[in-house]
Amino acid sequence: MHRMRWSDSFIPTLREPPADAEAASHRLLVRAGFVRQLHSGHYSLLPLGLRVHRRVADIVRAEMDAIGAQEFLLPAMHPAALWQRSGRWDVMGAEMFRLRDRNDVDIVLGMTHEEVFALLAAEMSSYRELPQTWYQIQTKFRDEPRPKSGLLRVREFAMKDSYSFDIDEAGLDASFEIHREAYVRIFGRLGLDAMAVEASSGAMGGSASVEFMVASPAGEDDVARCGACGYRANVERARAAVPPIDDPPSGSAPERFPTPGVRTIAQLSDFDGGARAGRQIKTMVMVLDDEVTLVALRGDHQLNLQKLADHTGATDIRPASAAETVAELGANPGSLGAVGVDHLPVYADEALRGRRSMTTGANSDDWHYRGVDVGRDLIDPRWADLRGVSAGEACIECGGTLEIVRCIEAGHIFKLGRRYAEAMGVSVLDADGIARTPIMGSYGIGIGRAMAAVAETHYDDRGLCWPVGVAPFDVVVTVLDPADPAQSSASEVLYSELQRRNIDCLYDDRVLRPGVKLADAELVGIPYRVTVGARSLAQGNLELTERSTGETQMIEVGEAPELVVAVVTAASL
Template structure:
């Protein structure tokens, strides 16, 4: 393809609101343009990369025997009511009404729709099945950001497995796990498979594939010694046992005028260090006022609370509701003796004695609290957020927290959706059984952005050969020079004959502009045709990622360049 005939609108400067490197470079290099918040147009170069990513994903899905579908993006609202997710998805789901006043939605995912198709199966002999599609998804993100990393409209590969039993689901899950590792290796992405929360998807197990990047929105706790890895929403750390004094009688109330924070109480005369305090938070779980208690130096992870409680809507209570229910303001709250509200207690408080907490009277606290004696029927759960440096729950070595991009996610869903959609098949004894499902997703645009995020330098993008918009760019420094143009044309024809995908820069621009554009766009190899080297019978071959440059004879340039490209093809 000739650059002079192409639409590649490169820019000197990135958008003012672009903070992620992938966002800046994909815009500057002419791959994407924002239409409005969270919605991007893929320009020709962007679409070429997007399609190559999709083709790699498609090839690995086909390799495990998955069958490709294409389902509607708009769904009847009743499907989502039947599965119970009409309310779960909340405001992130795009909802509208058709001319018949019926509820319809723009699909965030397709478990419900695929399950309705599975209802046409009738026998165990038809299982297992693995179905997939590459289809548009819609999510009304409250804060779209970072270009293609967090958007409202995107292409996703979503696949679904149907098996007779848990052993079959295990096999399907592992097949997808292996396929995902192959996908990401071919994309040039180094991923970590980590334990994750299933969230609104449901099910009892899920694994995320994470790419370490400061542009990410997820934190992963990992141990470099034993390999433990988990999303911060699931991560656990060992809790060092503390030598508590023996429990006394009833808790003792003492005055704490003006004390409203953990830190203030820790420095208050007669107070207690943070690890000997009980932090009490008043939360609303699906309209139910609830107390959540943790150690004073620990932080609540909201997803953990949602997972253990099963609540859909999790939010802090208002100060007005808190005062009306407990008679005190935040900073003086406690759960001692409260028997009219549910209480969730973090496991790190189990067995603790001689603790200090709020007395539910402003400016007063209680000391000598025995958690298991003085809290009424708490529901124990792992609620706290792990912090860097804490001890790994498996080996005891320090954990590190790494910011990551979620590149893929696989779930064991169970039978929830098949039951909701009335899916059943006869087993080998003629008894009706409900199949068990798995769900597996990769965002195509996000994967493309993750590659850009991890393959660039100060000059621009550095695409791996497998997903690059073109494998080679031929840069003729002076397109008006007949000898240079002739050499460029001959090289283009030679590379095309060898199956190499080329972009031929024949634009009548200054050499510096053309060289800068080639590096910005990030084509893996550049062959530069210039008067000086051509006079010696050579052209210049440069590998974009390493900037390693060497002279190659004009007669051998096509063959040498094709060999370089082929060495890095997947």
């Protein structure tokens, strides 16, 4: 353990936060001298930042090793052909960094490593080699359109990505559960209150995924959760119960009626002879992978695009242009409907199933239909849960009240299936000598994002408050007057003794005003501070202050090393 004196260290603390910093973690990591931005989405880790980053990585590595995972280190630059084989060359779109080498060969910077690990797995030949769990901590690259919030959303970052290979679904279920439990331990050791929630698999594909979410206003994900039964899901997957509605009879056929100038749900609600939003059918014209498609929802519900992508498998989704809409339906938005449409695919949200006496556009400008019976008047709709849930709706599991919580995604685990193994030609012989394709799981934790999530949830108005497990140092020894021989001697002895006992310790020997040194210690957020000052030392004492609570106790000089070790050890458990 090398010696660390503040006077020799590069810890450029700032009195003011960067002007563009919105998230607390961004403000404080810059102010406290942990990171500096090089350009948008790319950050340099300064010595304090790197120490925290390493400690987070060490915790993740220890828990991966504990479940028998084997560590690799794979290239960050991949041949495009590998991603073309898996089908993700086109799926990933603009977020993938692409370049060409001097031989005019397409190259990508790896966003993740399913393809490369699956390619290595092709060297296995027997079921006896399974299960396998492999992992790495490696730099990833994603061309985020809007990098923000410091380390929370960047374009270059370290990620722990691990992969399981099993012979069958039962094996995958076991590997998935082992990883889930390891993630619970990791986030516990990081001091993060991370909740496991149902999630969309997105471009990763697969049968199921779980995100680990940390509640924070700096997050970019919304989670629906029920306080009554514990149901939790990302809004991209969340469902809510729809109260039963007793619709009146629809009559024998829809009735067409004029609605001059009516173009919105709200206008039709106010129109004499119209219908309130909950009794309207909202019809959206979308283009899914170049195919014009109708999506029907209740008028007061909103389309969740990720649900539509997950259900349809479409990778490119956009609203149809006005020209496309008129060409397909003969009317402009505001007068559109799916009644009688049989030349386009129609996706209908489950909340419309069985509804009668509804009102919708008649595919003629300034005309609508009333008395629509969804089961009768929509031709072979494809049913799916497509709507976004809202706070206050009823839980799908127990009927309790849902709340929507803004969160940071700290980790994500996927049941991938056989997609990547098949693409890379992975095959093993089973006990009967029959060739089988192993089934994969994928499990990720962003190291820098986890570090930022800890900072985002452990701070106060004076600065950061790192938990012992991830702090850059466990203790800072602050000598108020280094020119005083008694203070300097006592500080040097304590610092050496703590070093000898394997306590990560920073010695603040700078010749500065005491107030500046104490403020810096609080800003940096080291969990414990031992202050050596003339007044307490004259009484044979030192001051031990806990950063998170601000509580200070006097400890005798001779007993200080043992007491500090005991306090740090107890906090580490």
